[in-house]
Amino acid sequence: MTKEKVRNHCNSCGHNTWHDVEGMHSYTHNPDEYHCMxxxxxxxxxxxxxxxxxxxVHEYDAAYPTDxxxxxxxLTVDIFPKQDKGNLDTRYLPDIVDRIYEETCNAYRDGARTLSGIGFRATIEAICNDQEIKGKExxxxINNLASKGLISKKDSIRLHSIRFLGNDAAHDIKTPSRKSLDAALIIVEHLITTVYILDKESKGKLDEIIQKFEKFEDLLTNKLDGYNSGDEFPLQKYLGKDIRLLSGSIKSVESKLDEKIGKGEFKLLSFGKKAxxxxSSDELRHYVVA
Known part of the structure; x- marks a missing residue:
């Protein structure tokens, strides 16, 4: 006997799939009260x-004619277990952010939309607390998250939208729509990913811009291992392709390097000729490997 099939959301597959109906029970409410099956x-x-x-639930009393x-x-369809909300790997999150994010996702999964709206706003607050972002409001x-460089200006505009959504839910008891909450979840997960996850996942796997001189010293030290004492080349030669990792002008890096060589604080190189x-169109400072 061929089993009846229905389209149903599968939590494992993550989307609607065909399901076999293994067993079914149905009943009809008293039509004099509310006609539904x-x-x-x-x-x-x-x-x-x-x-x-x-x-x-087939709501016959709410039936309407079509064109x-x-x-x-x-039809009102409910699936159990309910569809999970929130798919982030939370191992990199501090406890306070992890807890608020998980509680909010659980509330959204269980249909508590007003609490979900408040929770998404609270998640932003938790991140600000963890990152020690200043401000009474x-x-x-949120603006300071952007000015501190943790998020972009465009990201901050999106976070203000969640602030509005959370304020309406908390103060006006206004229930957000599912579409609003879907968008809020995407925005909050993007914030969490930007602040906590991307750097941890990419560290050591991707080339990163060097912003601190100490990191430049580490890079240069590693590069000099491939040269012999007495070799004399400009900095561009020693760095090779990795010169692209420098943040800003190479001249500013050279100036700092010259200062440290002059003070005897960087002893792997000494000043060479300028040629x-x-x-090259210009004369370049050469450095001699110690």
Missing amino acids: VEHAVVKCRGCDLVSFRKV DGEWKVP LSTR KYLD
Whole structure:
């Protein structure tokens, strides 16, 4: 006997798939009270065999005619376990941010939309607290997240939208729409990813711009291991392709390096001649390997 099939969200596959109906029970409410039919079904995904519970309410009293001359009966579908909300790996998050984010996602998953709106706003507050962002009002703290360089100006504009959403939920008891909360979740997860996850995941795997002179010293020291004592070249030769990692002008880096060599604080190089190198248009400072 061929089993009945339905389109149903699968938490394992992450999208709607065909499900076999393994068993079903239905009943109809008293039409004199509210005419509707409720179906309970056990369904199994045809893709991964995950079993879930499906409840469908056919609301006959809310039926309405369509342009095709047919009656449309609204359906309310609930799936259990409910669809997970929030997919971030939270291992890099501080406890306070992890806790607020998880509680908010759980509230959203369980349909507590007003609490979810408040929770997304609270998640931003928690991040500001963890990052020691100053400001009496959240509006100021969001702007300071951008001025501190943790997020972009465009990101801060999006966070203000979540601030509005959270304020409306908390002060006006205004329930956000599902679409608003879906957008808020994306924005908050982008914030968390930017502040906590990207640097941890990319460290050691991708080339990074060098912003501190100490990091430049480490790079130069490693590069000099490939040269012999007495070799004399400009800094560009020693650095090679990795010169692109310098933040700002190489002249400012050279100036700082010259200062440290002059004070005897960087002893791997000494001053050499100043001359053109290969086809350079200008004379370049050369350095002699110690």
